[in-house]
Amino acid sequence: MLLLKSKTLIEKSKPPNYCIINYQRNQRNYHSIRAVMANALPSNLLDESLGGSSGGGRMILVEDCVETSGAFVVHHLLKRALNSHSSDAVVFLSFSHPLSHYDRVLRKMGCNLSVQRDNKRLLFLDMLALDHLDRNRGKTSEDILIALYGEIQKAVEISRSHEARHHITVVIDDVSLMEVDANGSSDLVLDFLRYCCSLTAQFGCSLIALNHGDVYSTVDQPNLLLQLEYLADIVIKIEPLATGLAKDVHGQLTVTNRNLRVDSGKSRSRIHNFQFRIKDNSVEYFYPGSKT
Amino acid sequence: MAEWICRTLRDGGLEGEHAPALTINHTITCSLGFFVFDHILSQLSSFIHSQKSQSSGIVLVAFSRSPLYYEQLLKSKGYNVSASTWFKVLDCYTDPLGWKSKLANSGRIANDSLGSSVTVKLCKNDLDELFSLILHRGKELSVDGKGRFMVAIDSVSEMLRHASVSSVASLLSELRSHGQVSSLFWLIHSDLHETRATAALEYISSMKATVAVQPMDGLSGNSASLSLMQNNLKRGKFSVHVKCRNGLVKTMVEELNVENSTINFTPFSTEGEVISQSLVPKVQFNLQLSEKERNDRAKVVLPFEHQGDGKNIQIYDGRKSLNESKGDSEQTCFEKEDSGRGEIIYFHDSDDEMPDSDEDPDDDLDI
Numbered sequence: 302m303l304l305l306k307s308k309t310l311i312e313k314s315k316p317p318n319y320c321i322i323n324y325q326r327n328q329r330n331y332h333s334i335r336a337v338m339a340n341a342l343p344s345n346l347l348d349e350s351l352g353g354s355s356g357g358g359r360m361i362l363v364e365d366c367v368e369t370s371g372a373f374v375v376h377h378l379l380k381r382a383l384n385s386h387s388s389d390a391v392v393f394l395s396f397s398h399p400l401s402h403y404d405r406v407l408r409k410m411g412c413n414l415s416v417q418r419d420n421k422r423l424l425f426l427d428m429l430a431l432d433h434l435d436r437n438r439g440k441t442s443e444d445i446l447i448a449l450y451g452e453i454q455k456a457v458e459i460s461r462s463h464e465a466r467h468h469i470t471v472v473i474d475d476v477s478l479m480e481v482d483a484n485g486s487s488d489l490v491l492d493f494l495r496y497c498c499s500l501t502a503q504f505g506c507s508l509i510a511l512n513h514g515d516v517y518s519t520v521d522q523p524n525l526l527l528q529l530e531y532l533a534d535i536v537i538k539i540e541p542l543a544t545g546l547a548k549d550v551h552g553q554l555t556v557t558n559r560n561l562r563v564d565s566g567k568s569r570s571r572i573h574n575f576q577f578r579i580k581d582n583s584v585e586y587f588y589p590g591s592k593t
Numbered sequence: 594m595a596e597w598i599c600r601t602l603r604d605g606g607l608e609g610e611h612a613p614a615l616t617i618n619h620t621i622t623c624s625l626g627f628f629v630f631d632h633i634l635s636q637l638s639s640f641i642h643s644q645k646s647q648s649s650g651i652v653l654v655a656f657s658r659s660p661l662y663y664e665q666l667l668k669s670k671g672y673n674v675s676a677s678t679w680f681k682v683l684d685c686y687t688d689p690l691g692w693k694s695k696l697a698n699s700g701r702i703a704n705d706s707l708g709s710s711v712t713v714k715l716c717k718n719d720l721d722e723l724f725s726l727i728l729h730r731g732k733e734l735s736v737d738g739k740g741r742f743m744v745a746i747d748s749v750s751e752m753l754r755h756a757s758v759s760s761v762a763s764l765l766s767e768l769r770s771h772g773q774v775s776s777l778f779w780l781i782h783s784d785l786h787e788t789r790a791t792a793a794l795e796y797i798s799s800m801k802a803t804v805a806v807q808p809m810d811g812l813s814g815n816s817a818s819l820s821l822m823q824n825n826l827k828r829g830k831f832s833v834h835v836k837c838r839n840g841l842v843k844t845m846v847e848e849l850n851v852e853n854s855t856i857n858f859t860p861f862s863t864e865g866e867v868i869s870q871s872l873v874p875k876v877q878f879n880l881q882l883s884e885k886e887r888n889d890r891a892k893v894v895l896p897f898e899h900q901g902d903g904k905n906i907q908i909y910d911g912r913k914s915l916n917e918s919k920g921d922s923e924q925t926c927f928e929k930e931d932s933g934r935g936e937i938i939y940f941h942d943s944d945d946e947m948p949d950s951d952e953d954p955d956d957d958l959d960i
Contacts, residue, residue: 447692447695447696448701450692450696451692451696451701451702454693454696454702455701455702458702458703488754491754492690492692495689496690496692496693499659499686499687499688502658502659502661502662502686502687503659503687524785527621527782527784527785528785530621531621531624531657531782531785555819557822557826559624559826571823571826571827572819572822572823572826574819
């Protein structure tokens with residue numbers, strides 16, 4: 302709007318030099334206001350509990366269950382990473398849905414994944430495709446996961462070499478399906494995730510992984526679940542309400558920040574608990590009892 | 594007590610004895626063992642840096658965290674270890690299984706090396722090479738290669754993923770019995786392993802430090818469990834078992850508190866008053882007792898037999914006046930009047946009697 306106003310000023314004012322100076326000053330104002338708006342993004346309780354805009358160099362574990370799916374958290378974090386006001390990139394490893402599914406969901410939230418992919422801001426690795434990573438050529442699960450890790454690190458290196466790219470996020474959806482892909486070897490899956498975690502230290506990336514808590518909670522030693530919780534800096538647990546089903550509240554989120562080192566001196570709460578309601582195009586987050 | 598552990602590790606073992614070894618044990622509910630490990634590493638670094646230790650340096654075997662993390666940790670304490678001669682790192686974090694070197698050799702990724710640490714590739718169930726590398730790095734810490742050094746292992750749990758319990762136990766025993774190793778300590782996540790694996794490694798160590806959840810008064814409700822979780826992220830109970838030479842196992846307990854990335858150890862208090870006070874629900878009426886109220890409550894004499902100081906206990910029954918002197922004179926008057934009437938003399942023999950269902954259970958009241 303400011304740009305249009307400055308154009309009208311050019312048309313109306315008489316001395317051409319005065320017009321040019323005024324136009325340039327208005328353009329600077331426009332860009333500075335736009336920069337301020339970029340930093341002041343609308344935030345909700347989930348964003349506030351995660352703290353910081355991109356939060357580089359950390360691992361976020363999203364744990365859900367059958368009653369309350371954590372897919373909406375993954376969609377929200379994906380949209381946050383592909384924020385139009387930043388130039389960050391995402392490497393998305395999908396074992397559960399094709400790109401069209403996420404594209405449909407994110408479009409309703411105001412984010413066009415096809416455009417982001419064309420702009421090289423999104424690298425979508427569709428693990429459902431059989432010919433991906435030469436899976437039908439009889440390679441072992443270990444070789445397949447090594448090759449997959451190689452693709453991820455290569456994508457991160459290429460993204461970093463791009464000057465404008467500040468931060469890369471690797472998203473994995475989801476860990477239990479990755480284990481199916483690895484023929485049930487949870488050790489291999491854990492090795493793969495540890496290698497992805499090493500990227501957070503080496504390149505300052507973020508890693509987001511979705512896991513199903515109820516898949517592993519019934520075994521005698523829920524090892525993979527615990528190992529991932531030890532690895533993670535932030536654990537987001539999505540659970541149903543303790544009191545049962547409700548019409549207006551679909552479940553509760555518990556965000557635990559386990560990394561006490563990232564403390565700027567403020568005594569912030571390490572655990573946040575709030576409820577959510579999933580709507581058609583968005584998700585509403587609120588503290589218990591404050592839903593109007 | 595934590596300082597005592599650091600001094601014990603600093604001093605090392607006597608001649609002819611195995612090096613003192615510390616196990617730091619924690620679980621996911623109170624995973625402050627990382628802070629304890631960092632604290633001990635920082636303390637030992639300060640002893641070596643200020644030449645208060647006979648050891649020439651520390652060899653850190655990093656499994657759980659990147660060598661860069663430790664460089665930054667020690668840098669924040671004022672020690673620049675990137676070019677130091679007293680701190681060496683064996684990097685088992687970046688490429689423990691050789692995936693990156695395999696990919697780099699095939700040209701699929703760039704070959705990056707992180708700092709001055711040596712990257713180690715582990716062989717499944719064979720830790721001999723790791724043992725040789727530890728000794729080799731230790732020898733680099735002294736000029737003649739014969740100086741003693743300390744060994745710190747970031748996480749034995751990670752080692753147990755790639756090797757059997759017997760291999761890991763064998764490595765730790767060999768390190769303890771090696772003449773050049775003055776002391777060693779390691780961290781283990783006990784909820785990731787079977788009890789026998791954790792017990793086997795604890796038997797090898799001479800000191801066991803456990804970080805556990807601090808016991809608190811029972812509270813119910815969702816907010817209480819959240820408060821507990823919040824508390825466990827910052828506070829814990831730190832208990833140490835030390836095996837003495839004479840066979841005695843000493844136990845010491847402290848409270849540990851993490852605030853602003855620094856850890857503090859304080860003597861353990863059995864009462865959780867401070868914690869319970871902060872967890873009292875915030876309501877509009879006062880649930881706390883002031884000091885005066887507490888003293889007054891302690892002074893209240895209950896109307897039971899053999900209580901008080903032998904004097905007659907006057908209990909206000911709502912009929913006497915509030916003026917005490919008037920009440921006393923009336924009582925004296927009553928006593929004088931009563932002396933002229935008959936008396937009932939009762940000898941207490943309640944101690945000999947068995948409790949009877951016909952008896953009034955309130956007989957012992959002195960009203």
